[in-house]
Amino acid sequence: MRRRIPNEVGIAAVVLLVAAVLSIISPNFRTLENAQVLLLNGAVIAFLALGQTFVLLTGGIDLSTGSNIALTGMVAALTTLVAPWWVAVLAALAVGILVGVVNGSLIYYLKLPPFIVTFATFGVAASIPLILTGASSVNVGDRFFAIIGRSSVFGIPMPVLLVAVAAIAFSILLRFTATGVHVYAVGGNAETSRLAGVRSGRVIVLAYALSGVCAAMGGLIVTSRLMVGYPSAGSGNELFYSIAAAVVGGVSLFGGIGSIGGALLGAVLIATVSNGMNVVGVQSYWQPLVIGVIILVGVVLDTHRRSLSLGSLFKHFGKGTAVDAAPRQGAPTA
Structure with a gap:
């Protein structure tokens, strides 16, 4: 019986190939300084991809992640003006959870389409920071808040460690619990x-x-790295990067298929491509085009894989009806 090669192996191979090509094109890409920049920027994408994975696995989609970064980051910055940094972290996480709970409740209990609900909360979450601050940035009031985005442990940046811990916890949740x-x-x-x-x-x-929690972590990292809360944070390509990373990582847009490891590798791939284009000197307006193509390819592959799976399923049931009265040799019987 042949063993199927996991999707993660193919994605990892693509990541290594892309990194090798970029290293040949630009020696600056393979420097330690650039690797640190890649990992730091990729940490936010990775968190968003991890959160998007759970939503996609249920057959939904979350378009509010980008504005949730701005909302939670601004909440954290404002909270540091009146409370310690750890209170600001808890406040940001609570707001992120609240946005997620509102999204999920509206989708399930009111039977509303996920696209419409999360697009609406995208607008709401994007407007609240602008309203609270009059579209102005807010300096973080507690210098210890920099621990989240600027510190490191044994040379490993804190955001990367946080992503690793989250990925391990989420993998255990999906693979070894009834909830998963x-x-x-x-x-x-x-x-x-x-x-x-x-x-x-x-x-x-x-x-x-x-x-919502993962988006809040992205907001905390962005705000901590800059030590400034920006009401426009997360308004760039973060949303598209999170979807692209999950889909390229093997998470199905139709739900029920995917893994945390695949999404994490997809995030690494997207971060590598984005960083590589910056290092090589590709104009910024080309990057959405490249990411869009990656998303399109991922959707095509996902749809093709789903069609093959459904075809195999129907073929299996077709054969099953012909042998109901005489089970095949070696097949389990009731």
Whole structure:
């Protein structure tokens, strides 16, 4: 029996190939300083991709992640003016969770399309920081807040360590807990999972809440690195990068398929491509085009894979009906 090669292996190979090509094109790409910049910038993309993974696995999508970065980052900056840095962290995480819970609740309990709901909260979350500050930036009031984005442990930047811890925790959640099984079940077949007793509402709300937490972590990292809260933070390509990273990493847009490891590798690939284009000197307006092509290729591959899976499934059931009365040799019987 042949063993299927995991999708993560192919993605890892692509990452190594892209990095090798960029290293040949530009010696500056393979410097230690550039590697640190790549990892720091990739940390935000990685967090957003991890959160987006949970949402996509349930068959949804979260368009509010970019503005959630601005909202949570601004909340953290404002909180440091009146409270210690750790209180600001908790406040930002609480706001991120709140945005996610609102998204998930509206989607499940009011049966609204995820695209519409998260697009609406995208606008709301983007406007609140502008309203609170009059579209002005806010300097962080506690210098210890820099620990999140500027410190390092044994030479490893803190944002990278935070991503690693989150990826391990999320992998355990998806692979070794009943909640993880339910996430895949809801995305694979919502009706079947409902009949099996899975509480879909809780699963969907949890998925969007985790996406909100990850966006809040992105907001904390951005604000900590700059030590300034910007109301326009996250308004760039972060949203598209998160979706591209997850899809390229093998997470299906149709739900029920994907892994944390794949999404993390997808984030590394997107960060490598973006960083490489900057180092090589490609104009910034070319980058959305390249990322758009990557998303398109990922969607095409995902759709093709899904078609093949459905075709194999129908073929399997077709064969099964012909041998119901006489089970194949070696097949388990009831």
